[in-house]
Amino acid sequence: MRLLRTEDDGWYVSIFSNEHNHPLSESREETRQWHSHSEIDPFLKDFVNNLRENNMSLNKVYNILNVTHGECTGAPFRKENLRYLCSRLAQDSISEDMRKTARLLDDMKAADPYLSVRVATDDEGSPKFILWCTGKNRQDYVYFGDVVTFDTTYRTNLYNMPFGIFVGVNNHYQSTIFGGVLMREETIVGFEWAFKNFVEVMNGKHPVTMLTDQCKSMEGAIKSTLPHTRHRWCKWHVLKCAKEHLGYAYSKKSGFKYEFHKIIDEIIDVSEFEESWSKLLDKYNLSQNKYLNALYSNREKWAKPYFSSVFCAGMTSTQRSESAITS
Template identity: 70%
Template sequence: MFVNDHNHPLSEKCVEKRQWKSHNFIDPMTKAFIRNLTENNVSLGKIYNILCGVNSEPGVAPYRKETLKYLCSRMSQESAKKDISDTIRLLQDMRAADGNLVVSINVDKEGSVKSILWCTSKNREDYAHFGDVVTFDTTYRTNLYNMPFGLFVGVNNHFQSTIFGGVLLRQETIVDFEWAFKTFVETMNGKHPQTMLTDQCKAMEAAIKNVLPHTRHRWCKWHIVKCAKEKLGFVYSKNSTSKHEFHSLINDVMDVTEFEKKWEMLIDKHNMSTNTYLGNMYANREKWAKPYFTGVFCAGMTSTQRSESANHMLKKYIPRSSPMHLFVKQYNNLLRSRITDEGKEDFVTKMKRRVIKGGNPIEADASQIYTNAVYQRFE
């Protein structure tokens, strides 16, 4: 018998109908598709638009955005609950697939994880060939535990950024960096980098001095310019002559005697002899001034930009507040993308014929030996 008083009013429009709980169901295949999108850092709004596009009725999703939001939230909670077990399982699977993978874990007295460093066989192979110069940066923090993530990055024979390894740290103290640098070198069969570029972090500086005594430490030029702008204020303003003179010291001067002379002139001209920041910069000039790196191999790098660029790429792969296992999984996807880019350059080097313009015998010899990117620079 039909009793009208016990029924809700009928929904007249499709958009009304989708508000009923009966339209909250999402099939397993779509759930897996949604999970894959969230793991690859696709936003909730974009996921909803994608689902609208693939639905049988174009422009309309079969369920509410609130339903999708609840599903993504539940997936995130479930992922966080079993994070440690999933991370261990993932590392075990990685080790089974890559016999030369090295994973090092540092724990405290209570058995809690302090640091995790891992390097794949490809990382270690690349370091053996290109590990003379390493940049290191820990600005990336997008993970569930807000742990700083450090990347060891270099440049390969195609002048591409190549990743040598990654380390998750609980803190950024001297002891933590000492463990990271020492473990990294041990993982790389004891090979120390000739040159290491970092920002002006005091803890990193002390750790490099203690653990890598034969490695030349160089400060990132970009950070020096950034700090100069912050510390010197109006003296370093847009139209100030001191700014142009300071940049010239960093970029143009090649001789130590000339540098010393121009630095003294800069200080006297702008009456900055008592400036603490410039006093500290001068005391540490061997870490950043170009004349002091004459004869020191730096692979064309003057900053940690390659590490920071890799960190920027990580943000595209890894969603905010991601659990550890997802972080490792997506980091591996980044490594695979770098391998693909390297393979493309290998192909171009082998298949693209080099045009010899000058007719010099050394040109022909170089065209047979160098990669395409190196040959272009040589030319």
Template identity: 50%
Template sequence: MKCMQEIVCGCAGKPERENNSSMRSNCATMLQLHRIDDGGRYVSENRASHNHEMLRTHAEKLHWPSHRHIDTYTRDLVKQLRQNNVNLGKVYTIIGSLFGRMENVPFTKRCLRTFCGKLSKEQADDDVRKTMDAFSELGSNDPEFSCVVEVDKESKIKTLLWTNGRSKMQYHNFGDVITFDTTYKTNLYDMPFGLFVGVNNHFQSIFMGVVMMREETIESFKRVFTEFIRLMGGKPPKTILTDQARAMEVAIQQTMPDATHRWCKWHVLRKAKEHLGPHYTKSSDFRAALYKVVNEMLTVDEFEAAWAELLDKYKLHNNTFLIQIFEVRHKWAKPYFSGKFCAKQISTQRSESANHLWKGYIPPACPMNLFVK
């Protein structure tokens, strides 16, 4: 037990290096306390004179080491805010409102940034174990929860796929048509994140499964699709919509040979403006005519005749972009899917919208365990 304690000025001692911005000036101000038998303390020595100018404003105290402490309650609040993807500036503003105004916050924004950095490091430490703990917790609350973890020779995670009981039930009822889309940089490891999304009888988006994968190769997609179908009871979808990734196309042909694979129409046409230049503007006749062909032609003969007429009218027979998308028209054009059930879906917009929504709640460089939670 301490029997003596000295409280010194923030300017006590010498600077560690010369010619720096340290406030230390060898100030001798000191309050010495001694403990007595009943646990109390008494002042045994008091040196009250400072050898430096005192602070002129209340806000200057923030730059002193003695005023950089973040109390426990504020730390808990900051932790919750950061886990919910609130950026540093907004966190500081919220804390300022709790203290009445920004000038009353007892620490600087730099201190807050340092603390948030420590939080991120703590969350990333032992990430795999924490992720498995999160899965165990999900499984204890949902007997139908399932996950697949694939590791490489170095025991690093290659693929992480999971789904729950509600998603399995949704797939059983509405799994005939699904969309699958991947997005990048939603986690600490920049692993592509994929969502299996469907639509229910009210045309509301429903989530079927979630996957994080290190590589986007044919073999990786084959494993993902095979495991997804297995988790869903072995029944593959009748129609699947994706973007134009070649690896994904080959994997779908091998794992779901009887399914109709449809490309997202938006992905096919998204480079139209780049390749068609002045022809493709909001006010141009060509753009309106193109969308009429794409959206309103119902039979193959109608589509091909209208396409040929469009090229003749605007003299675009040699346009590379139009030639390429016409060659793969059976993958995206409406007439070639006559008789195929698509649940009124023509793009992967539902998957992309879900990805965009989730990015609002998940920090862009969060560790895997926080991402799963």
């Protein structure tokens, strides 16, 4: 069919053919390219939604649909159609999850009048950060909040949002949770918001010591929001990163691992540490190693001699935060 304009800005059919003038699409691969084949029936939508709720990736979902429709023909629609459907399902799920979160916090507030919740939203009104501390968290912090470990290793599976948790120990050396925070970004601004609001909820009490991993954003946020708090690196992360950066020395140079761990675990005198560190680098020809030089420049955050007068409540690692999440 061909349409042309009339002089009075109307339309008229100039050519019309009542017979097909192009080859028909014969294969499934051809027909599913047409917009008429882009619709996904309600049964398949429910099936896809169930797969996505069980954290199936888009590629895996599409492969499953191809198998269920037969290896020769495959799914009757394109992958782009499935991607669009999944994005719509995700938006619906986010809206519903946020409503559930709001209801859950309201229920918690009703049961615990001392619960404190802080929320920061973006320009569209969606939550960027959510921090909460229960009445018991706040009470425990009064007595045991001098030393806090903070870790964001855990991420929720669906939204990939880092979950940070503030943890300490009580007088029986048992792990004690002080609060939790969901974050959409691990930036200096994000951590500044988390630390600032955490301290405000805790009536302005700053930790004496705070243990984290070697995250630069956390370090910057601690400097700006907790200037009187002593920042310490988690020893476990230091050893883990050292093994990753010094794999050759760990595995091939006999004695290096033993001497390196001895410096970290046993030496408590500053001058002895400095001398032993220098001898270790000279002995194993590692004086120009960039990682060890960077580690040495930050020795006040992890080396024992520099914490002899700093209260750490016997903690050297953030693994209490990690274990508190999974327990």
